[in-house]
Amino acid sequence: MTRVLVSGGTGYAGRFIVEHLLAGGYKVTVGGRTAPEPGFFSTDVPFVPLILDPDTDQMEAFDNIYYFVHAAFDHLPGKYRGGEGDDPDGFRRANLDGSVRLFETARDAGVCRCVFLSSRAAYGPQAPGVLLTEDMHCKPDTLYGEVKLQAERSLLSLCGHGFITASLRATGIYGPAGPGRKHKWASLFEDYLSGKAVSPRIGTEVHGEDVAKAVRLMLEVDAVRINGGTFNVSDILTGNHEILSILQRVTHCPHPLPEAADRDTYNRMGACKIGALGWKPGGMDLLRRTVEQLAS
Known part of the structure; x- marks a missing residue:
């Protein structure tokens, strides 16, 4: 079995990746x-200590590892944008310098492919x-967003025939959380069901399982088609009105829904590039099933 190291494997997105790779027959180690x-x-699942620190030698974590999926990110709890708090230098050092050190270590250890979980935030306005x-x-x-973009570029600079790299710009990852954890819409559901006013919001979303499928695709597709590439991983444009309308139908909640947000000016993410490799997300049907599952 092919050995894969997944950094941040216990995170919200990382757990989907670990479970999907396990189901696909990979031997996964969580870092x-x-x-x-x-x-x-x-x-x-085997575990190895792994931290985002550019000054720490972590070569041993990559012993006998064939693929490396980097999904770790150091931030204030519950925050990505603004996750630096009052320590932007520490945030950059961990998430950029620390990530680059892991990329370099993976390459030097003989890892064949490296997949980086980046973000829509790299685009900016x-x-x-x-x-x-x-x-x-x-x-x-x-x-x-700046750190994600710079990490993408640093990984690109390391790619070569013996070290295949790809970055995935994911957006709005949703789905059930791990045991003992709340899903991303838990507070939204609680507010709506308790009768609190919910503001209109819209965004691009993708199920964690579909992100995991994209990661696996990067590990299995012909290297020539992905090496040094960046790929959008986005499925649907939806918002609080649509999500809560599913919840309302399931729970028969009498509270009014928030207004639908304007879709015309929002920046959708094109996923044609990864779609050409065979990636097919679950769309609205998967969103409906997931909200119904979370509601229960």
């Missing part, structure tokens, strides 16, 4: 600051209504 609690994954595509000029306006 992170703390080992997962018993029962967090569907089966016992664009003209209203413009489709976000991988070949457009990025201008991130947050430290989070």
Whole structure:
């Protein structure tokens, strides 16, 4: 079986990746600051300590590892944008310098492929209504987006025939959380069901399982088709009105829904590039099933 190291494997997105790769027959090792609690994954998964620190030699974590999936990110709890708090230098050092050190270590250890979980935030503000595509000029306006973009570029500079790399710009990852954790819409559901006013909101979303499928695709597709590439991983444009309308139908809640947000000026993400490799997300049907599952 092929051995894969997943950094941040106990995170919200990382757990989907670990479970999907396990189901696909991969031998997965989780890297992170703390080992997962018993029962967090569907089966016992080996763990190795792994931190985002550019000054730490972590070569041993890559022993006998064939693929490396980097999904770890150091931020204030519950925050990505603004996750630096009052320590932007520390945030950059961990998430950029620390990530680059892991990329270099993976390459030097003989890892064959490296997949980086980047973000839509790398694009920054664009003209209203413009489709976000991988070949457009990025201008991130947050430290989070800037760090993700710079990490992408650093990984690209390391790619070669013996070290295949790819970055996935994911957006709005949703789905059930791990045991003992709340899903991303838990507070939204609670507010609506309790009768609190909910503001209109809209955004691009993708199920965690579909992100995991994209990661696996990067590990299995012909290297020539992905090496050094960046790929959008986005499925649907939806918002609080649509999500809560599903919840309302399931729970028969009498509270009014928030107004539908304007879709015309929002920047959708184009996923044609990864779609050409065979990636097919679950769309609205998967969103409906997931909200129904979370509601129960």
